[in-house]
Amino acid sequence: MRQQSTFVRRLLYWTSMAAGLVLAIVPLPTWLDPVRPDLALLAMIYFILTSPRIAGLGYAWLSGLFLDVLRGMVLGQHALGFLLVGYVTHKLQLRMRMFPILQQAAIVLLLLAVYHFVIFWIDGLTGHGYTAWIRWLPVLSGALLWPLVVAVGDSLTRRSS
Amino acid sequence: MVELSHDSRPIIGRGPPLTAYFLALAASSIGLMVADQRYHQIDQVRAWLSAVVHPVQRAVDFPFRATHWVTSSFADRGRLRQQNLELTARLRLANLQLQRFAALEEENLRLRDMRAKTVGIAEKVLVATILNVDLDPFRHRVLLDKGAVDGVFRGQAVLDGEGIFGQVTKVNAATSEVILITDVEHAIPVQSNRSGVRTIAVGTGDLNKLSLPFVTVESDLESGDLLLSSGMGGVFPAGYPVAQVTKVKRSGSTFATVEARPTAGLDRARDVLLVWFTPPPPSEPATAVAPDGTVDGKPAATSPAASTTPGAGPASRPAATPAAPGATPASRPAATPAAPGATPASRPAPTPAAPARTAEPAPAGGE
Numbered sequence: 001m002r003q004q005s006t007f008v009r010r011l012l013y014w015t016s017m018a019a020g021l022v023l024a025i026v027p028l029p030t031w032l033d034p035v036r037p038d039l040a041l042l043a044m045i046y047f048i049l050t051s052p053r054i055a056g057l058g059y060a061w062l063s064g065l066f067l068d069v070l071r072g073m074v075l076g077q078h079a080l081g082f083l084l085v086g087y088v089t090h091k092l093q094l095r096m097r098m099f100p101i102l103q104q105a106a107i108v109l110l111l112l113a114v115y116h117f118v119i120f121w122i123d124g125l126t127g128h129g130y131t132a133w134i135r136w137l138p139v140l141s142g143a144l145l146w147p148l149v150v151a152v153g154d155s156l157t158r159r160s161s
Numbered sequence: 162m163v164e165l166s167h168d169s170r171p172i173i174g175r176g177p178p179l180t181a182y183f184l185a186l187a188a189s190s191i192g193l194m195v196a197d198q199r200y201h202q203i204d205q206v207r208a209w210l211s212a213v214v215h216p217v218q219r220a221v222d223f224p225f226r227a228t229h230w231v232t233s234s235f236a237d238r239g240r241l242r243q244q245n246l247e248l249t250a251r252l253r254l255a256n257l258q259l260q261r262f263a264a265l266e267e268e269n270l271r272l273r274d275m276r277a278k279t280v281g282i283a284e285k286v287l288v289a290t291i292l293n294v295d296l297d298p299f300r301h302r303v304l305l306d307k308g309a310v311d312g313v314f315r316g317q318a319v320l321d322g323e324g325i326f327g328q329v330t331k332v333n334a335a336t337s338e339v340i341l342i343t344d345v346e347h348a349i350p351v352q353s354n355r356s357g358v359r360t361i362a363v364g365t366g367d368l369n370k371l372s373l374p375f376v377t378v379e380s381d382l383e384s385g386d387l388l389l390s391s392g393m394g395g396v397f398p399a400g401y402p403v404a405q406v407t408k409v410k411r412s413g414s415t416f417a418t419v420e421a422r423p424t425a426g427l428d429r430a431r432d433v434l435l436v437w438f439t440p441p442p443p444s445e446p447a448t449a450v451a452p453d454g455t456v457d458g459k460p461a462a463t464s465p466a467a468s469t470t471p472g473a474g475p476a477s478r479p480a481a482t483p484a485a486p487g488a489t490p491a492s493r494p495a496a497t498p499a500a501p502g503a504t505p506a507s508r509p510a511p512t513p514a515a516p517a518r519t520a521e522p523a524p525a526g527g528e
Binding site for chain 2: 022028065066076079090135
């Protein structure tokens with residue numbers, strides 16, 4: 001099984017990040033809205049694990065910035081969250097790639113928790129504190145979705161023969 | 162996925178040192194946040210970025226708009242007829258009320274000897290459509306399809322057909338962000354239509370609930386009272402319905418627990434109205450209306466507020482209210498202005514800076 005060219009990979013990376021960002025603002029029913037997983041972040045983690053040279057920290061930061069603009073948050077909030085998760089994933093990637101899928105999902109759970117903690121913390125600092133437990137639901141939904149993300153990602157990045 | 166491909170970073174020569182890169186970017190995002198939050202110096206940057214993401218928001222909105230267009234263009238004749246009949250009936254009723262209203266307004270102006278400048282009635286409206294994009298699920302914000310090119314400004318009042326909807330917080334080139342009156346960071350000065358009691362309605366984060374935290378136990382508020390915008394602070398035009406009181410609980414020692422239900426269709430409206438009106442002069446010596454002015458203790462906004470008391474309220478009631486605190490000197494005159502004082506402090510200035518500052522102190526006052 002051969003890898004795709006770097007260019008195709010790059011294109012795939014950008015497309016999936018863009019798709020993830022779009023899915024972050026697509027209207028969902030009210031009861032589903034708080035559970036919305038951070039698909040852009042999951043896509044970023046996936047690409048850092050599979051093609052770390054393409055998925056650099058600059059792109060992570062930029063995607064977060066765009067999410068800030070899309071959702072009307074203080075500029076830099078999600079950017080910092082994406083950056084932090086990207087950095088830790090880069091540091092862990094050689095190990096994480098070897099993990100079985102469930103262990104990976106557990107690490108992803110931790111990464112998402114860190115991300116949401118950063119968001120929560122900055123929300124608090126800027127006076128938007130919303131402390132109900134419901135705001136931590138995306139951590140769980142994202143971690144549960146991780147195996148699916150890997151499956152979809154693998155089927156996309158593998159060259160169809 | 163678990164394979165060491167040629168993509169795996171080599172041990173030697175990993176490109177830019179990861180940690181340095183991380184630290185630089187982290188510093189820049191913190192810088193951005195501080196600049197955005199504290200100094201509002203990068204509104205231009207945000208405007209550019211908004212212009213970049215605008216097509217994305219439009220694209221997300223498009224399917225919903227298309228469905229709406231399709232369903233409305235292929236609506237069957239029977240339904241249109243039905244709708245037409247209903248609308249005609251409603252228009253007839255509205256026209257009837259309007260006739261009375263014109264006479265009443267005339268009479269009201271004469272009775273109050275009011276100057277035209279204190280009326281705060283909507284002079285110009287612009288219909289805007291809410292874009293179907295989800296912003297933060299924990300904040301009640303919506304995105305409108307009108308922006309700076311249409312003359313929208315920060316702090317502009319937004320109404321729908323049934324009442325006050327919210328106010329504009331961010332203006333981009335072609336879109337603008339609106340904070341709903343139920344957002345936890347929002348507070349709006351209101352007045353009971355029946356008794357003339359003035360207070361502040363604070364958002365709760367629940368689309369169907371506003372809370373009135375600064376109502377004393379002896380205030381004349383009952384379940385079912387209609388709360389109108391009082392026009393204080395000049396952000397909202399006076400006399401438009403805001404909410405209906407649903408619950409009054411007088412158990413505490415000082416403040417009653419009062420809840421109200423917004424009249425505007427906050428979760429139903431598709432189209433809203435952006436309103437231009439002449440705000441009452443922000444600061445005018447509070448000489449004419451001393452009793453009312455002292456009750457609410459907001460010297461900056463007193464006179465317009467007092468004179469824009471909705472005509473329906475019996476003239477004697479507001480005068481009766483000051484008597485109550487006089488009888489119980491403990492709480493009301495001191496507590497009422499002190500607590501909400503934080504909230505409306507920013508309101509008297511109908512300047513673009515108002516909503517941003519309005520947004521902040523509310524939770525502090527609400528807690």
